[in-house]
Amino acid sequence: MILGVLRLMVMAFIIMLVVYFVLSAWSRSVRRGKLAEEWDEEVREGDRDAFIEQGLVEYDGSLRRKLIFGVFVVPYLVIGVLVYVVNFQ
Numbered sequence: 001m002i003l004g005v006l007r008l009m010v011m012a013f014i015i016m017l018v019v020y021f022v023l024s025a026w027s028r029s030v031r032r033g034k035l036a037e038e039w040d041e042e043v044r045e046g047d048r049d050a051f052i053e054q055g056l057v058e059y060d061g062s063l064r065r066k067l068i069f070g071v072f073v074v075p076y077l078v079i080g081v082l083v084y085v086v087n088f089q
Contacts, residue, residue: 005083012075020071027068031059 035055039048059065 008079009076012079013072016071016075020068023068023071024065027064028056028059032056 032052032055035052036048038055039051043051
């Protein structure tokens with residue numbers, strides 16, 4: 001029983017790791033596109049690449065970036081609750 005749960009947790013971690021990196025890369029590219037569009041439409045002064053890099057630095061500290069980390073937390077919580085409910089209720 002314990003070996004099965006351990007194997008499930010390891011496989012889930014590997015899958016969540018792949019999902020996290022894909023989701024993180026996708027979200028960062030969307031943000032980069034929005035910053036480039038904002039510079040093209042509104043700012044148009046100064047260095048475009050510096051504007052985009054500064055926006056991405058701000059994005060790295062944002063709540064959205066931290067919420068993506070929930071890809072790791074939520075599935076483990078669900079699995080833990082399911083194991084508890086099935087075995088101890």
